Amino acid sequence: MGKTETILKVKDLCVEFNTVEGKVNAINNLTYSLHKGEKLGIVGESGSGKSVSSLGVMGLIPNPPGKIVGGEIIYKGENLIDKTEKEMEKIRGNEISMIFQEPMTSLNPIIKCGQQIAESLILHRGMKKKEAMEEAIRIMQLVGIANPKARAHEYPHQMSGGMRQRVMIAIALACHPDILIADEPTTALDVTIQAQILDLIRKMNKELDTSVIFITHDLGVVSELCDTVIVMYTGRIVEKAPAKELFKDPKHPYTKGLLSAIPRITKERAALSTIEGSVPNPTEKISGCSFSPRCPYATDRCKNEEPPVVKLDESRRVKCFQYVD
Amino acid sequence: MERLKFIGKRLLYLVIMLFGVATLVFILTKLIPGDPVTANLSQRALSDESIVAAYKAKYGLDKPLIVQYLLYIKSLVTFDLGTSIRTNNAVLDELQRCYPATIELALLSIIIATVLGIFFGVISAIKRNSIIDQIVRAISVTGVSLPSFWFALLMLFFFYYKLKVFPGPGRLSTSFSAPATVTGLYVLDSLLEGDFPKALDAFSHLILPSLVLAAFTMGLITRTTRSNLLDVMSTDYIRTAKAKGLNQTKLIIHHALGNALIPVLTVIGLGLGNLLGGMVLVETIFNWPGVGQFAYQSVMSNDFPSIIGVALLIAINYMVINTIVDILYGIIDPRVRLS
Numbered sequence: 001m002g003k004t005e006t007i008l009k010v011k012d013l014c015v016e017f018n019t020v021e022g023k024v025n026a027i028n029n030l031t032y033s034l035h036k037g038e039k040l041g042i043v044g045e046s047g048s049g050k051s052v053s054s055l056g057v058m059g060l061i062p063n064p065p066g067k068i069v070g071g072e073i074i075y076k077g078e079n080l081i082d083k084t085e086k087e088m089e090k091i092r093g094n095e096i097s098m099i100f101q102e103p104m105t106s107l108n109p110i111i112k113c114g115q116q117i118a119e120s121l122i123l124h125r126g127m128k129k130k131e132a133m134e135e136a137i138r139i140m141q142l143v144g145i146a147n148p149k150a151r152a153h154e155y156p157h158q159m160s161g162g163m164r165q166r167v168m169i170a171i172a173l174a175c176h177p178d179i180l181i182a183d184e185p186t187t188a189l190d191v192t193i194q195a196q197i198l199d200l201i202r203k204m205n206k207e208l209d210t211s212v213i214f215i216t217h218d219l220g221v222v223s224e225l226c227d228t229v230i231v232m233y234t235g236r237i238v239e240k241a242p243a244k245e246l247f248k249d250p251k252h253p254y255t256k257g258l259l260s261a262i263p264r265i266t267k268e269r270a271a272l273s274t275i276e277g278s279v280p281n282p283t284e285k286i287s288g289c290s291f292s293p294r295c296p297y298a299t300d301r302c303k304n305e306e307p308p309v310v311k312l313d314e315s316r317r318v319k320c321f322q323y324v325d
Numbered sequence: 326m327e328r329l330k331f332i333g334k335r336l337l338y339l340v341i342m343l344f345g346v347a348t349l350v351f352i353l354t355k356l357i358p359g360d361p362v363t364a365n366l367s368q369r370a371l372s373d374e375s376i377v378a379a380y381k382a383k384y385g386l387d388k389p390l391i392v393q394y395l396l397y398i399k400s401l402v403t404f405d406l407g408t409s410i411r412t413n414n415a416v417l418d419e420l421q422r423c424y425p426a427t428i429e430l431a432l433l434s435i436i437i438a439t440v441l442g443i444f445f446g447v448i449s450a451i452k453r454n455s456i457i458d459q460i461v462r463a464i465s466v467t468g469v470s471l472p473s474f475w476f477a478l479l480m481l482f483f484f485y486y487k488l489k490v491f492p493g494p495g496r497l498s499t500s501f502s503a504p505a506t507v508t509g510l511y512v513l514d515s516l517l518e519g520d521f522p523k524a525l526d527a528f529s530h531l532i533l534p535s536l537v538l539a540a541f542t543m544g545l546i547t548r549t550t551r552s553n554l555l556d557v558m559s560t561d562y563i564r565t566a567k568a569k570g571l572n573q574t575k576l577i578i579h580h581a582l583g584n585a586l587i588p589v590l591t592v593i594g595l596g597l598g599n600l601l602g603g604m605v606l607v608e609t610i611f612n613w614p615g616v617g618q619f620a621y622q623s624v625m626s627n628d629f630p631s632i633i634g635v636a637l638l639i640a641i642n643y644m645v646i647n648t649i650v651d652i653l654y655g656i657i658d659p660r661v662r663l664s
Contacts, residue, residue: 060567085572092570100568105561110583110658119579120569155659171569 007178007211008034008057013071015052015235017282018064024282026052026066028235034179039205039212041226041243043219043258045279049235050215054181057213058098059088075179094124097172101184103165107156113167114140114152120174139170143200162193166200173204180204181213186221198225219262223247228315231255234280234290237309240317251318253295289321297322331655331662339648344398346640350633351397361386364627365410406637407630411623416634419619424638425509426496427608427615431600433535438542439593443586445543446550447577453555461547468544474606477537481610484533491533494612498526534611538604542596549592553585560584587658594650601646602639 015027027049034040044050055061057073059080073080075096080088100106107116117139118132127135133152140148143166156164165185172180182201186194202225205212214226222229222243229246231239231254239252250256257275277294280286286293292302301321310323362380363371370376381387385396400407406416442465449461484491492498496511501523504514512531515524557563558581566580603617616635623631655662 058568060564089570089572092568094570098568100561100565102561106565108562108566108580108584109660111580119571123570123575157660168565171565 004035004037006033007036007075009072009074010053010057011072011074013053013056013073014069015049015056015061015066016069017066019283021283026235026282027056030071030235030237032230032237032240034211034213036178036211037205037209038228039202039214039226041222041229042213042215042232043217043222043229044232045217047234047279047282048232050232051183052235053232054098054183054213054215057179057181058092058096059083059085060092060098090124093120093172093177094175095177096179096181097175097177098181098183099165099168099172099185101187103161103168103185103188106168107164109156112153112155113159117152117167117170117174120171124175136170136174139174140167143167143170143173143204144196145170161189162196165189165193165197169197169200169204173208173210176208177210179211179213181215183215184217185214187216187218194221201225219247219258231258234282234286236290236319237317238291238319240315242315245316251312251316251323252291252320253297253322254291257294289319327662328656332652335648335651335655339644342644343641346644347398347401347637348394350636350640351394354629354633355390361629364629401637406634409623409628409631411626411628411631416630419631420616420634420638421509423603423614423616423619425506426511426613427601427603427617429510429512430531430534430538430608430613430615431597433531434538434600435542435593435597437535437539438546438596441539442543442546443550443589445547446589447554447582449547450551450554450558451573451577461551465544465547468540468547470544471540473537473541473604474610476540477534477607477610480533480537492526492530494610496527496530496613497523498530501526534607534613537607538600542593542600545592545596546589549589550585553588554581557581557585583657587654590650590653590657594646598639598643598646601642603635 010033011031013027013030014025017024017026030049030053032040042050042053052061052066055066056068057075057080061068068081071081075091080091083091107113114133114136117136118127118129121127121132121135122129125132137148137152140152145151145163145166151159151163156167159167168185180201185201186197189197198221201212201214204210212225214222216222226243229239229241229243230237231246231252233254239246239250239255241251246255247259250259254275257273260273261275275294276296280290280293288301288303288305289295289298289307292298295302299321305321307319307321308324309317309319311317312323361384362377366376366380370380378387385393388396404417406420408414409416409419412419445461445465449458452458481493485493497503504511504518504520504523504527507514507517511527512524515521515527554577563576563580566576571580601616603615603620605617605621607613608615608617609621616638619631620635622628623635
C-alpha cells in the first residue's frame with residue numbers, strides 16, 4: 001500500500017459540537033489518507049470521534065449541533081467541505097457510500113427492499129424503474145441474498161438482521177462507489193453472520209476495487225479485514241500503522257492497552273486486563289496529552305504539552321513523547 | 326391477496342361491532358328512566374286500559390324483553406328505525422333528509438383540515454423553531470382552542486355582514502330552489518342538474534361553516550404531523566436515505582411522510598367521525614338542517630326513536646371510519662397487514 005493512487009485525503013479536520021454543557025471538540029486535527037482499493041480500519045472506544053469523522057466525509061454531520069470548523073476533505077482533487085448540498089447529493093450513495101451499525105432500523109419499514117436498492121440506481125444512474133429493479137435483483141444476488149427475485153418484494157421486517165445488512169450493503173454498492181464507509185456494520189450481528197458480512201465486504205473490495213473505511217471498536221474484526229489501522233482517542237489519531245505491524249508491535253500506550261484487553265482462549269483463565277480509568281467526558285479540558293490521565297508511562301511533560309505526531313517509518317505514525325528522540 | 330384477506334377481516338370485525346353497538350343502544354334505552362307509553366300517550370288515553378294495551382301490542386312492549394330485543398334487531402336489519410314522535414315521519418326518512426347536509430359540511434371541513442393541517446405540519450417541521458414554525462404553532466393552537474360558536478359568529482359578522490364576501494346562514498340563497506335529491510349533497514345534485522350557478526351558490530354557503538368546523542381538526546392534524554415528521558426525520562432509515570444522496574424534497578415525500586402520516590390518519594378519522602355526528606352549535610348558528618339540528622330538536626321534544634336513530638348513526642359513523650382507517654393503515658404499513 002501507499003504506492004497506489006490516493007483517493008481521499010483528510011487534512012486537519014476539526015469538528016465541533018454545541019452541547020448544553022458548552023462546545024465540544026469531537027474531532028481534533030484529524031489527518032489521514034485512503035488509497036485506491038485500500039481497507040482502512042478506524043478503531044476507538046465510543047466517543048472517540050470515529051463515527052463523526054466518517055459522517056464528516058459524507059457531509060452528514062447533523063448541523064446543528066455539529067459543525068466542521070476547520071480542515072479539508074480532498075476527494076478527487078476537490079475539497080468536499082466547500083461543496084454545496086446539491087453537489088454532495090451527487091456524491092453521496094454514488095461515489096461515496098455508507099453502511100451503518102443498526103441493520104434493524106436502517107431500512108425504511110414501508111418500502112420494499114428491492115425498491116430501496118433500485119432507488120439509488122434511478123437517482124444516480126438515471127435508470128428506468130423496471131431496469132433499476134432488475135439491476136437491484138442482480139446486486140442482491142451478488143451480496144449473497146438467496147432467491148433475490150422474491151426477496152426484492154419483501155419488506156425489511158420480513159428479513160433477519162444479517163439479510164438486512166446485506167440489503168444495506170447492496171444499497172451502498174449499487175452504484176459502484178469509489179469509497180465504502182462501514183460504520184460498525186457487524187456490531188449488532190451474531191458472530192457467524194459477522195464473519196459472512198466481513199467476507200462479503202472483502203469480496204466487494206476485491207471485485208469492485210472499492211476502497212473501504214471500516215469503523216469499529218472490535219480489534220479482532222480489524223485484524224481480519226484491514227490493511228491499515230488508525231487508532232483514535234478523544235477525537236485524535238494516536239497511532240497509525242499497517243494492521244499486521246500494529247498487532248505485532250503496538251507503539252502507543254493506548255493501543256497496547258487495547259490489545260492486552262482482548263481476551264485470548266489460549267491463555268490461562270485470568271482476570272481480563274483493562275485500561276485504568278475511563279474515556280474523559282468530552283467537555284472536560286485536558287492539558288497536554290489527552291491520554292495522560294490513564295497512561296502508565298505519563299510524565300510531567302505529557303501532562304503539560306500536547307505530544308507531536310512522530311513518523312516512525314514510511315507507514316507508521318504515533319502521537320507520543322516516548323518516541324521523540 | 327394478502328391485502329384482500331386483511332380487508333375482509335376488518336369488514337367482518339365491523340359487522341360484529343355494529344351488532345354490539347345495536348345491542349348496547351337497546352340495553353341503554355331499557356335502562357334509562359322514562360316509559361314510552363306515558364311519554365307518548367295523552368293523559369286521557371292513559372286512563373283507558375284498552376288503548377294502553379293496544380299501544381303496547383303495537384310496539385311489542387307487552388312481549389318479554391328477549392322477544393323485544395329480537396324484534397328490535399329484526400327491524401334494524403330491515404332498516405326500520407321506527408317513527409319519529411315529533412314529526413310522525415319514519416326516523417330513517419328524517420335521517421336521510423338531514424344526514425346529507427351534515428355529510429356535505431363534514432367532507433369539505435375534513436378536506437380543508439387535512440390539506441392545511443398536513444401542509445402546515447410539514448412546513449413547521451422543516452422550518453423547526455423558525456419564525457414560520459412559531460406562526461404555524463399560533464394558528465394551530467388558536468384553531469384548537471377557539472370556541473366554535475364564537476368563531477362562527479365572528480366569521481358571519483366579518484365575511485357576511487361586514488365584507489359581504491360570503492353568503493349568510495342556510496344551504497342555498499332564497500333565489501334558488503333545492504335541487505332534486507340524488508345524493509342529497511346540494512353542490513353535487515346541482516351539478517347533476519347542470520345548474521352551475523346553483524352549485525356555486527351552494528358551495529359558497531358551505532365555505533364559512535366548513536372553515537369554522539375545520540379549525541379544530543386542522544390544529545390537531547398540524548401538531549400531529551409536525552411531531553411525527555420530526556420523529557421520523559431523526560430515524561436511522563432517514564439517515565440511510567440521506568446517505569443515498571436523496572434531496573430534502575424526495576427524502577420527505579418518499580421516505581418520511583408515509584411513515585409520519587400513519588398516526589395522522591387516526592386523527593383525521595376521529596375528526597371526520599366527530600364532524601359527521603353533526604355539530605349542534607355550528608349547525609344552529611348557520612341554520613344548517615343537518616344531524617346536529619335534528620338531534621337537538623329531537624332531544625328537546627323527548628323524541629326517543631329519533632334519539633336512538635341519531636345515536637346509532639353516530640356510532641356507525643365512527644365504526645365505519647375506524648374500519649377505513651384500519652384498512653388504510655394496512656395499505657400504508659406492511660407490518661400492520663401481516664401481523
